[in-house]
Amino acid sequence: MVDTMSELFFSGGLEVEDLVDWVEERWQEETRSRSKMESIGKLTLSIPVYLPLMTLSTEFELFEQLRPLQRKSYDNENRFLSPKPVIMLKPHSELLGKITSCNISVFLLDERGTPLCPQEQQYMSGPCGEETTITTPHLRTSSMSIRVSHRLAEIRASLCFIVDYETEDQTKSRCVITSNCFNFVRNRRRTKGAK
Incomplete structure (x- = not known):
């Protein structure tokens, strides 16, 4: 997907604003994914029973x-x-x-x-x-x-x-x-x- 986006951008088929929006969307997805993983990790660690x-x-x-x-x-x-x-x-x-x-x-x-x-x-x-x-x-x-x-x-x-x-x-x-x-x-x- 990244290669496709960069090819479109450098071939002139994609505007800078579109690329910025795409990067922002990927960043938001990554941030949500990381915070989910951190909260899952914290839940498994959070309260040691033994x-x-x-x-x-x-x-x-x-x-x-x-x-x-x-x-x-x-x-x-x-x-x-x-x-x-x-x-x-x-x-x-x-x-x-x-x-x-x-x-x-x-x-x-x-x-x-x-x-x-x-x-x-x-x-x-x-x-x-x-x-x-x-x-x-x-x-x-x-x-x-x-x-x-x-x-x-x-x-x-x-x-x-x-x-x-x-x-x-x-x-x-x-x-x-x-x-x-x-x-x-x-x-x-x-x-x-x-x-």
């Missing part, structure tokens, strides 16, 4: 654990989990200087370490739609601004970070990091009669 079967990381770590009491974010608020999580490569890791790419997905777990259902996962919003990357010069992520909606049921929760990385020899690996458990502070908004 976390115990996934390897706990020995190479990566959470820089600082979360505070045991957290604030939920109400509509039109930006209350983030604190301190903002940072995932880093351990200082003496065997992977130092060997990682070529690294992507991290974030999920909510209950206190038993079971992933929350897809509907409950939607109450969490994070960097780039719950994904972030490790920057190679610093071997750590930037601080992740993760917030949890007030609509999530009152539960004790923790965060799960799934780290997908590739090394120089093109080996792809996956490991898991979990945070400590935390509770949400109850709504303490004053009632109208309070002074």
Whole structure:
């Protein structure tokens, strides 16, 4: 099809506007196709049901654990989990200087370490739609601004970070990091009669 379009264009049988329209249509189709594939890929990865079967990381770590009491974010608020999580490569890791790419997905777990259902996962919003990357010069992520909606049921929760990385020899690996458990502070908004 591309050869046919280029032949028509160079033979004078196709206007520049027609070629531009054709390229735009192909680009839109490709964009829709990619976003479909990404969403399908995300659905298959999105909520790991069997976390115990996934390897706990020995190479990566959470820089600082979360505070045991957290604030939920109400509509039109930006209350983030604190301190903002940072995932880093351990200082003496065997992977130092060997990682070529690294992507991290974030999920909510209950206190038993079971992933929350897809509907409950939607109450969490994070960097780039719950994904972030490790920057190679610093071997750590930037601080992740993760917030949890007030609509999530009152539960004790923790965060799960799934780290997908590739090394120089093109080996792809996956490991898991979990945070400590935390509770949400109850709504303490004053009632109208309070002074």
